[in-house]
Amino acid sequence: xxxxxxxxxxxxxxxxxxxxxRDVKTMLASRKARAGYVYLxxxxxxxxxxxxxxxxxxxxxxxxxxxxxxxxxxxxxGMEDALTIRGLWEQQANPVIVTARKxxxxxxxxxxxxxxxxxxxxxxxxxxxxxxxEDIWIPVSDPEKTLIDFFYFRHHLEKxxxxxxxxxxxxxxxxxxxxxxxxxxxxxxxxSIGQEYRR
Numbered sequence: 060x061x062x063x064x065x066x067x068x069x070x071x072x073x074x075x076x077x078x079x080x081r082d083v084k085t086m087l088a089s090r091k092a093r094a095g096y097v098y099l100x101x102x103x104x105x106x107x108x109x110x111x112x113x114x115x116x117x118x119x120x121x122x123x124x125x126x127x128x129x130x131x132x133x134x135x136x137g138m139e140d141a142l143t144i145r146g147l148w149e150q151q152a153n154p155v156i157v158t159a160r161k162x163x164x165x166x167x168x169x170x171x172x173x174x175x176x177x178x179x180x181x182x183x184x185x186x187x188x189x190x191x192x193e194d195i196w197i198p199v200s201d202p203e204k205t206l207i208d209f210f211y212f213r214h215h216l217e218k219x220x221x222x223x224x225x226x227x228x229x230x231x232x233x234x235x236x237x238x239x240x241x242x243x244x245x246x247x248x249x250x251s252i253g254q255e256y257r258r
Contacts, residue, residue, distance in 0.1 A: 062092055062100055067109070071120035076129040076195055080116045111170055123193050124154050127169050131158040131176065135187035135198035138214055141205045144192060147223050157200070157208065159184035177212055186236055202227040203236050210248045211240075225252065 069086060070078040083097045101118060104110035110118050117130040128134045136144060139152035154174040159181045166173050186204025189196045200208060206224055209216045216224075237245035 062087060062090065062096070063104065065090065066100065066104070067120070073194055076121055076126040077113055077117050077119045079118075113169060114167070121195075122170065123195065124169060124172055124174065125192050125197050126195065127154055127167075127174050128156045128158075128197065131156055131160050131162055133160065133184060134158040135200050137177075137187075137200040137205055137208045138212065141200045142220065142224070144190060144197075144199050145202075147227075148220055157184075177208075179208075179211070183211070183239065185239070201232075203229060203233045206233070206252070207236055207240075207248060210244070210251065221252065 066083060066086065069075075070082065075082075080097060080101070083100065087093075087097055087100075101110065105112065105118075110120055111122075112118050113127050113130040119126050119129075125136065128136060134156050136154060137157040138155045139150070140155040142148050143150065143152040153172065156174060156176050157179050158176065159179055162176055162178055164176055164178055166175055168174075186207070187198045187200045190199045192199075202224055206216075206221075206228060208214075237248060
């Protein structure tokens, strides 16, 4: 029980949205506990429903869905999720994680809710800022990168939402971002947003 209390006190804080098995092993080693004890400890914490597994080897004490991204650092929340976080539409979107880490794309589950994982080329991993969400600071794509990612990942963007998003887009910033992609993709984005695009 003393080890459970120690993990609770040290890894459930705001600065630890998620923690790994390695983190627990390091903590137990400093207290001279057996390394194999970590698995029993995590099993007991999960059984008590205090800890949830996010992905292989990564866990959290937190209940907020938006801790899941921290298991895939470097990452940011994007597309529909970014629109929801920024209050640009009223729909409740599942977390959409964009990561430069090698990971399998697709839908995953955390606490019986879906979240979506997209892997992006490290050269295109930019264009986000930290925003306060609930009790944690999370990286969220800025309006320009949100727009680009809809095209990059070939997600449908409704005209009404496009108009709202373009009101926040800085034309020069968007142009600068698009220069980091190949010309064919950049031209497709500009053609698709058409006359709504404000330079």
